[in-house]
Amino acid sequence: MSLPPSAALEAAVADVYRRESRRVFATLIRLLGDFDLAEDAMHEAFASAMTQWAAEGVPKNPRAWLVSTGRFKAIDTIRRRTRFDAAAGEIAQQLEQLSFNPEELDEARFNDDQLRLVFTCCHPALTPETRVALTLREVCGLRTEEVASAFLTTTPTIAQRIVRGKAKIRDEKIPYEAPTLAELPARIDSVLSVIYLVFNEGYSASHGDSAVRQELSHEAIRLGRLLLELLPDPEVIGLVALMLLHESRHAARTDDNGDLVLLEDQDRSQWDAALIEEGNQLVERALATRRFGAYTIQAAISAVHAAAPSAAATDWSQIVALYDVLLRGEPLPIVELNRAVAVAMRDGAEQGLAIIDSLVERGDLVDYHLTHAARADLLRRLGRHGEAAAAYRQALALAKQAPERRFLQRRIDELAEASK
Incomplete structure (x- = not known):
């Protein structure tokens, strides 16, 4: 009779899950070509880790171990289906024959797989609502119930969006890949708009009992940081800066009763100085590229607000000038x-x-x-x-x-x- 895993092992597996599960999932999608199969395989791999790591210890490269184990679990799952579907056997054989070396799964390869997943979930062929639901569910790892709660809708509604999105990706053979450099300008807009939509819903909820939904703004910032790490495009830099500068005001935006406090009335000593400093550095970094766009200009406007000790001391002339620039690009x-x-x-x-x-x-x-x-x-x-x-x-x-x-x-x- 096997002993239950120790608390230390449970903590170790939980830590790996928190840090690595979305990377493992993204790579399994590349290897298996199926969202649901990849998710089931990932969870089976983590379940196996609880028993095998208890006996063998945590491997040097837990991500690669989980991907390799998940891949074999998926092949076994497909083989079990052969009694119902003869084509499943052929699929399993093809997956086994595909060249795969877990030792080749370095940082760059995992990053590439995550980038592919982001662009697939935010593909322009999908509706904006579907892009948001898929991104939060598949890239961020939120449960369907959490996505529904965040947007104050029902779990079945979000589940239907996710199912339809996956079906469209499958039926229209939307490629699981990052765009080429030539395609990037058009495709990046879709990704950034999804992230900013999620952030705005958190920063200023469109409806409901709360003015802010900080779990959503935090998730958008986390997603923006991930994208910035994977793709340091000037507008990605600008969007992350914009979100950080907005989020810096969070503590001052509502009073103890949850009621709104206008910008001019906010206690600016409550603004988060660390987020402002990080946002300012990113604004300067984006502006230095001279290839920035609307998100960077909006971030620059927020930086002017952040620099003012009071509403009266704000450099409104500079803000109007920045809006003039923004209007020329986005009328x-x-x-x-x-x-x-x-x-x-x-x-x-x-x-x-x-x-x-x-x-x-x-x-x-x-x-x-x-x-x-x-x-x-x-x-x-x-x-x-x-x-x-x-x-x-x-x-x-x-x-x-x-x-x-x-x-x-x-x-x-x-x-x-x-x-x-």
């Missing part, structure tokens, strides 16, 4: 809205309000609650309380996040009190 209404707020801080509320009003007149961002919230704030500053209250009510009708709704209602109540 989007949301950029115009953000620039309008900066113009209002530099030139006065009337100037910013004129820009927002022109956006609304064009029909841009009329269903976006922050458009009306920004307009309401400028009207309030100008003393036009009736119009401000109406704009706040428009924002409230569109807002879905509970802390934002409470903030907007407080503003409405304050204006009603002031008009008595």
